[in-house]
Amino acid sequence: MVYDVVIVGGGPAGCATALALKRFDPTRSFLLIDDADQIYSSFLAPALSDRLSQDTSIGNHTRCTGNASAWGSRQLQEQYSIMNPYGSGLHLDRALFDQSLRDACCETNSDCVPSRMIRERFISVEKQDGTWSVHTEHLDTRTSNCHRSKWVVDATGRKQSSHGSFRVKLGAKVLKKDNLLAFYSLFVSSEDDNDHRTLTEATESGWWYTSQLAHNKRIVVYHTDDDDASAKVARKPDGFLDLLHNHTVHISQIILERNYSLPPGAKFPHCTAAGSSILEPICNEVERWCAVGDAAMAFDPLSSQGIITALNAGCFIGEELTKRIAVESDGTGTTDGICSIADYFDAAGQRYETQKKYYYRHARFDGEFWAKRRL
Ligand SMILES: Cc1cc2nc3c(=O)[nH]c(=O)nc-3n(C[C@H](O)[C@H](O)[C@H](O)COP(=O)(O)OP(=O)(O)OC[C@H]3O[C@@H](n4cnc5c(N)ncnc54)[C@H](O)[C@@H]3O)c2cc1C
Known part of the structure; x- marks a missing residue:
């Protein structure tokens, strides 16, 4: 056909x-x-939003309570979801979210x-x-x-x-505007973490963000250009951790205070293209x-x-x-x-x-x- x-x-x-x-x-x-x-x-x-709410209620996606960023200054600027007319966002389990969309296409x-x-x-x-x-x-x-x-x-x-x-x-033809890379790692902790914000932090050679994901995991991502000296360092676990703790203030603090560590046996950080x-x-x-x-x-x-x-x-x-x-x-x-x-x-x-x-x-x-x- x-x-x-x-x-x-x-x-x-x-x-x-x-x-x-x-x-x-x-x-x-x-x-x-x-x-x-x-x-x-x-x-x-219509079934999509029910599925999203259901998956969120059983903890597969988590609510984002706001955004905090140390961007124009060292201090955190906060925007709380309660002040947002659209309410809170979601930290998605992307594989699950995409599967929900594909299921909706079949249904x-x-x-x-x-x-x-x-x-x-x-x-x-x-x-x-x-x-x-x-x-x-x-x-x-x-x-x-x-x-x-x-x-x-x-x-x-x-x-x-x-x-x-x-x-x-x-x-x-794909016209690349820049060569931004994202180095990301999951962290795990057995301690409670009640911080459900997305936290963004600018540093000399790029910028970082972290969000708490479902099931006691937290993602930390570092963005820099492929030709920046820090890109070579960020590829290795020790280098990634050195940059995290020496370059960021707020994200490093969250990782240390809540005793997050790299998951044993997992090969982090990963690197992916993130340019425009x-x-x-x-x-x-x-x-x-x-x-x-x-x-x-x-x-x-x-x-x-x-x-x-x-x-x-x-x-x-x-x-x-x-x-x-x-x-x-x-x-x-x-x-x-x-x-x-x-x-x-x-x-x-x-x-x-x-x-x-x-x-x-x-x-x-x-x-x-x-x-x-x-x-
Ligand atoms: C580090 C990073 C962080 C991001 N964070 C955010 C964020 O916080 N919020 C946000 O809104 N966006 C974010 N994005 C962007 C977001 O992920 C993408 O814009 C979005 O996924 C684009 O959707 P898409 O359907 O175009 O492509 P994709 O989500 O990449 O989907 C492409 C699909 O095509 C399939 N496919 C690929 N090749 C083939 C093939 N040869 N044969 C068959 N199937 C194939 C893949 O399996 C996949 O399912 C982020 C991106 C990056 C890199």
């Missing part, structure tokens, strides 16, 4: 695209392909439309006679499959797969492909906007694709209400750049790490 849309990547962006397609035109078919390990916005799927499928989600890995993509052929590999059996569609959506996130990334195979990037182009309407989420535009984690931006963009892309497919396939739609995908991402990119400069300009350090983000 030929699906209306094949979406590769079942993170927030891919799931929101699938759910929006379903919501705006339930007659359209999609195939959602994701290779994440299997584990155990209510606008898109909303009607019997007559053959939309589905499969656990396969994207390998390659090509166009034959105006139809996309997406080649995948089954995660367990390693058998190859081919799925055909009118449109393809790259929602594979920021990482390049070992087979080369989907977006590059579509002919697009944009895909050029983000979509090609003639060829019928587009990217969404981090695959289209990846943000600095300082923004804390990655998930919400991925969900919003997925809603937008899902709705826009239903309009285009209606016009292209059966002439039921009208081109009047069609919005430009490129303009949507341009506006999102400009908002992000303005805010990013604002926050980096207000940090109290002037070293190279900070100076290059203020240009």
